Amino acid sequence: MQVSLDINGASVALDLDARTTLLDALRNHAGLTGSKKGCDHGQCGACTVMVNGRRINSCLTLAVMHEDDEITTVEGLAEGNTLSPLQRAFISHDGFQCGYCTPGQLCSATAMLDEAAKGWPSNVTADLENATPLTDEEISERMSGNICRCSCYPGIVEAIREAADAPAQKTGAEA
Amino acid sequence: MKSFDYIRATSVAEAVQAGGTGARYIAGGTNLLDLMKLEVMAPDTLIDITRLGLDQIEELDNGGLRIGALVPNADLAADMRVRRGWPVLSRALLAGASGQLRNKATTGGNLLQRTRCYYFYDTAAPCNKREPGSGCAAMEGFNRILGVLGTSDHCIATHPSDMAVAMQVLDAEVEIEGKDGTRRVELDEFYRLPGDTPHIETVLAEGELITAVILPPAPGGKHVYQKVRDRASYAFALVSVACVAKVEGGVLEDISLAFGGLAPKPWRNRAVEDLLKGQAPSEALFEQAAETLLAEAKGHGSNDFKIPLTRRTLVSVLGEATKGAAA
Ligand SMILES: Cc1cc2nc3c(=O)[nH]c(=O)nc-3n(C[C@H](O)[C@H](O)[C@H](O)COP(=O)(O)OP(=O)(O)OC[C@H]3O[C@@H](n4cnc5c(N)ncnc54)[C@H](O)[C@@H]3O)c2cc1C
Ligand code: SF4
Ligand code: FES
Ligand code: FES
Numbered sequence: 109m110q111v112s113l114d115i116n117g118a119s120v121a122l123d124l125d126a127r128t129t130l131l132d133a134l135r136n137h138a139g140l141t142g143s144k145k146g147c148d149h150g151q152c153g154a155c156t157v158m159v160n161g162r163r164i165n166s167c168l169t170l171a172v173m174h175e176d177d178e179i180t181t182v183e184g185l186a187e188g189n190t191l192s193p194l195q196r197a198f199i200s201h202d203g204f205q206c207g208y209c210t211p212g213q214l215c216s217a218t219a220m221l222d223e224a225a226k227g228w229p230s231n232v233t234a235d236l237e238n239a240t241p242l243t244d245e246e247i248s249e250r251m252s253g254n255i256c257r258c259s260c261y262p263g264i265v266e267a268i269r270e271a272a273d274a275p276a277q278k279t280g281a282e283a
Numbered sequence: 284m285k286s287f288d289y290i291r292a293t294s295v296a297e298a299v300q301a302g303g304t305g306a307r308y309i310a311g312g313t314n315l316l317d318l319m320k321l322e323v324m325a326p327d328t329l330i331d332i333t334r335l336g337l338d339q340i341e342e343l344d345n346g347g348l349r350i351g352a353l354v355p356n357a358d359l360a361a362d363m364r365v366r367r368g369w370p371v372l373s374r375a376l377l378a379g380a381s382g383q384l385r386n387k388a389t390t391g392g393n394l395l396q397r398t399r400c401y402y403f404y405d406t407a408a409p410c411n412k413r414e415p416g417s418g419c420a421a422m423e424g425f426n427r428i429l430g431v432l433g434t435s436d437h438c439i440a441t442h443p444s445d446m447a448v449a450m451q452v453l454d455a456e457v458e459i460e461g462k463d464g465t466r467r468v469e470l471d472e473f474y475r476l477p478g479d480t481p482h483i484e485t486v487l488a489e490g491e492l493i494t495a496v497i498l499p500p501a502p503g504g505k506h507v508y509q510k511v512r513d514r515a516s517y518a519f520a521l522v523s524v525a526c527v528a529k530v531e532g533g534v535l536e537d538i539s540l541a542f543g544g545l546a547p548k549p550w551r552n553r554a555v556e557d558l559l560k561g562q563a564p565s566e567a568l569f570e571q572a573a574e575t576l577l578a579e580a581k582g583h584g585s586n587d588f589k590i591p592l593t594r595r596t597l598v599s600v601l602g603e604a605t606k607g608a609a610a
Contacts, residue, residue: 229377231374
């Protein structure tokens with residue numbers, strides 16, 4: 109069936125079987141191989157993209173369900189050759205080794221910072237009614253949906269903390 | 284994945300009209316697509332219900348809350364009304380899955396998610412729930428994540444939801460739309476025990492659509508949700524306890540308890556609550572409550588540990604819920 113997707117600000121028309129997941133549509137049909145397939149079952153986070161600014165696992169949703177939605181993949185995080193603050197922080201803090209989980213980590217962290225800015229609590233937030241600072245414990249909990257087989261967690265947490273502490277940044281995901 | 288017809292419904296009436304045998308509603312898709320990829324589920328028709336406008340949380344005149352079936356788990360957990368009035372629900376939601384999954388998972392889909400029993404997922408294994416009459420590979424197999432209460436000789440699967448455990452402790456009701464109109468069912472009556480038909484999990488008829496979950500007015504008191512699992516985040520519960528408790532003058536004036544990870548449905552045992560009500564909190568009382576809860580519990584080998592684990596978790600939760608109130 110004909111499906112029109114809005115990916116990184118461009119409208120893309122694709123001819124897809126209804127069974128195609130958003131992840132397979134991006135990788136195999138739209139030529140955007142940044143998003144990775146780790147488990148294909150929602151268990152690793154490598155396929156994380158943003159849909160209307162919210163992070164989701166693209167392996168557990170159908171492309172046809174996302175007509176008219178704004179999809180942002182790792183390819184859409186930089187502005188031209190200018191990396192986002194989070195991307196730069198991942199480089200300066202060694203937030204990766206093999207890099208396979210990194211596109212998912214970046215999309216997840218970008219949207220996670222917006223969730224935190226909106227005051228969303230997490231499982232480790234002590235007081236549900238008042239905003240808490242984004243401690244390392246909070247970052248780890250909020251990023252638990254992204255597994256890193258190389259175990260670069262210390263660098264990932266440092267990178268996210270640096271990006272979170274930086275003055276207001278453009279995230280590519282208007283809340 | 285088997286192929287299917289895809290229908291995007293634009294109204295509740297249209298969705299219900301399209302529903303029926305062979306068709307499935309798809310909401311967040313985080314459980315259904317997982318199972319369809321393995322062909323554990325293989326609907327002929329998928330009815331997309333994400334554009335029906337069922338994504339609102341409304342305050343009711345009686346002080347309760349009407350949670351639309353399509354409200355994402357993340358939004359429900361973050362809603363300030365829920366965080367203030369029904370914090371046990373926020374806590375349970377935040378203890379489940381991951382940030383990405385909670386953004387997609389919906390209220391209705393969460394209630395209807397299927398068991399995580401390994402053999403249910405393995406189409407080469409006998410499983411009465413997946414294929415009625417084929418047997419149960421878990422009974423003598425790896426069953427450490429499976430049930431000790433409410434199970435049957437045909438199935439020992441557990442319901443994996445955290446959210447449903449909190450809704451159970453809050454006396455939630457499920458609002459259902461069918462071809463014959465709207466009805467409401469208490470969550471406690473919504474799930475069926477397996478008996479000899481473990482493939483039938485709820486009282487929903489073919490084609491019925493969940494439109495909302497209704498919460499009674501905020502109960503007040505102290506809310507606790509304690510989840511015990513194999514890793515600190517992004518893992519299902521081995522055992523979980525939801526508790527809403529009111530202590531007045533050194534006495535447990537009111538208490539509700541619900542349990543996850545133990546049974547085919549979010550478990551509630553009123554005898555345990557009655558035993559605690561009107562009593563002064565003490566370790567001995569808590570042990571007695573656990574004894575009552577677990578009197579009928581039956582392990583199946585590798586899940587035997589859940590019985591003492593539940594006892595300790597309940598005692599600890601009751602201690603936390605009544606902290607500083609001991610006479
Ligand atoms: C890796 C992983 C970890 C997870 N960890 C946890 C956890 O720790 N705790 C936890 O509680 N959950 C956990 N989950 C499960 C998750 O919460 C569920 O997958 C989710 O809640 C299902 O909601 P959904 O909207 O995506 O449902 P869907 O997948 O869309 O649907 C599930 C079922 O419900 C039916 N359905 C959906 N909506 C309706 C409706 N309105 N009316 C009638 N039928 C309907 C569908 O037909 C389908 O049969 C985890 C999932 C994954 C993949
Ligand atoms: S416990 Fe239930 S779900 Fe698991 S194999 Fe047995 S019948 Fe199937
Ligand atoms: S590939 Fe989607 S979560 Fe692993
Ligand atoms: S950098 Fe290798 S998996 Fe994360």
